[in-house]
Amino acid sequence: MIYNKVALIGLGLIASSIFWSAKRGALAGQVTGYARSAATRDTARRIGLCDTICDTAAEAVADADLVILCVPVGAMGAVAAEIAPHLKPGAVISDVGSVKKAVIEAVQPHIPDGVHFIPAHPLAGTEHSGPKSGFAELFDNRWCLLVPVEGSDAAKVAELRAFWEGLGSNVEEMDAEHHDLVLAVTSHTPHLIAYTMVGVADDLRRVTDSEVIKYSAAGFRDFTRIAASDPTMWRDVFMTNKDATLEILGRFTEELFALQRAIRTGDGDLLFDYFTRTRAIRRGIIDAGQDTDAPDFGRVAGRK
Numbered sequence: 001m002i003y004n005k006v007a008l009i010g011l012g013l014i015a016s017s018i019f020w021s022a023k024r025g026a027l028a029g030q031v032t033g034y035a036r037s038a039a040t041r042d043t044a045r046r047i048g049l050c051d052t053i054c055d056t057a058a059e060a061v062a063d064a065d066l067v068i069l070c071v072p073v074g075a076m077g078a079v080a081a082e083i084a085p086h087l088k089p090g091a092v093i094s095d096v097g098s099v100k101k102a103v104i105e106a107v108q109p110h111i112p113d114g115v116h117f118i119p120a121h122p123l124a125g126t127e128h129s130g131p132k133s134g135f136a137e138l139f140d141n142r143w144c145l146l147v148p149v150e151g152s153d154a155a156k157v158a159e160l161r162a163f164w165e166g167l168g169s170n171v172e173e174m175d176a177e178h179h180d181l182v183l184a185v186t187s188h189t190p191h192l193i194a195y196t197m198v199g200v201a202d203d204l205r206r207v208t209d210s211e212v213i214k215y216s217a218a219g220f221r222d223f224t225r226i227a228a229s230d231p232t233m234w235r236d237v238f239m240t241n242k243d244a245t246l247e248i249l250g251r252f253t254e255e256l257f258a259l260q261r262a263i264r265t266g267d268g269d270l271l272f273d274y275f276t277r278t279r280a281i282r283r284g285i286i287d288a289g290q291d292t293d294a295p296d297f298g299r300v301a302g303r304k
């Protein structure tokens with residue numbers, strides 16, 4: 001056991017997966033949970049999610065050694081303000097938000113003296129959401145990035161690392177700005193591209209009489225899975241990781257125009273070389289023994 005009491009605020013995919021995985025690894029003596037809506041709390045109680053589901057966030061975090069904020073990025077600040085007066089001295093407060101700089105800016109001002117704020121981000125998820133969508137294996141062999149803030153207590157960071165390792169993750173530390181750039185490349189922009197492609201297909205459906213959906217091939221189906229992800233979560237990601245996603249989208253658009261030009265001018269060699277390079281990247285990821293969507297930190301960092 002790593003923590004006596006863990007409190008999960010926001011009971012969706014990530015919180016429910018943390019609970020089932022923490023149970024599996026016997027990482028916490030007790031896990032409490034709180035969700036804003038009574039319907040979610042009722043569902044959680046019915047399916048046995050958490051040892052205790054509380055009707056207020058204050059009750060859930062009372063005496064907790066670790067509090068994890070599992071709400072959409074845009075809600076982190078308000079939730080932190082609500083629970084701050086009820087945190088016990090020495091407790092760790094963490095989060096699982098997909099963006100780090102904005103979450104730190106929103107949460108840190110509310111952290112009382114003597115409480116340790118250690119942001120985190122598990123690089124694992126699905127297109128499903130809500131309390132019934134979680135499962136114990138979600139974090140197995142996936143990265144979890146810890147983003148300690150200035151002056152973070154090393155012993156508390158080590159404890160949180162052990163917790164995520166207990167959940168099955170491989171843990172790395174990273175600073176917030178770099179995190180947001182890396183994730184803009186590996187997760188945020190790809191989601192925006194998937195949303196766009198499915199939107200284009202939906203527009204086309206009207207002129208192709210449903211054939212786009214009926215005959216959708218594997219590539220498009222992969223896009224539709226990603227584009228089925230939670231609208232609130234992804235709206236908040238783009239509203240809060242603006243600079244990095246706009247930077248990567250700019251590069252994406254440049255490359256897209258180059259490929260478009262190659263198609264128009266019949267430059268098959270350019271297309272062949274490009275696709276050969278991208279195939280090697282995919283193979284590199286597989287050979288490294290990581291899951292297919294694990295980011296390549298070095299490449300992004302070194303890119304001019």
Ligand SMILES: NC(=O)c1ccc[n+]([C@@H]2O[C@H](COP(=O)([O-])OP(=O)(O)OC[C@H]3O[C@@H](n4cnc5c(N)ncnc54)[C@H](O)[C@@H]3O)[C@@H](O)[C@H]2O)c1
Nearest residue numbers: 010011012013014070071072073075097098125126129130
């Ligand atoms: N889904 C993924 O693939 C994934 C992966 C890694 C990290 N994350 C991050 O984890 C967090 C939770 O994502 P999820 O997939 O578990 O979402 P989810 O939609 O499954 O669950 C979110 C929970 O937060 C609650 N909530 C929403 N708005 C709230 C508010 N204003 N105040 C209080 N509670 C509120 C919802 O009722 C729900 O219980 C997000 O910050 C997201 O960026 C998601």
Ligand SMILES: O=C(O)C(=O)C[C@]1(C(=O)O)C=C[C@@H](O)C=C1
Nearest residue numbers: 098122123124125126127187293
């Ligand atoms: O596999 C998926 O469905 C996901 O989108 C998971 C995914 C990702 O892009 O890899 C999405 C958002 C996160 O913050 C972390 C992981």
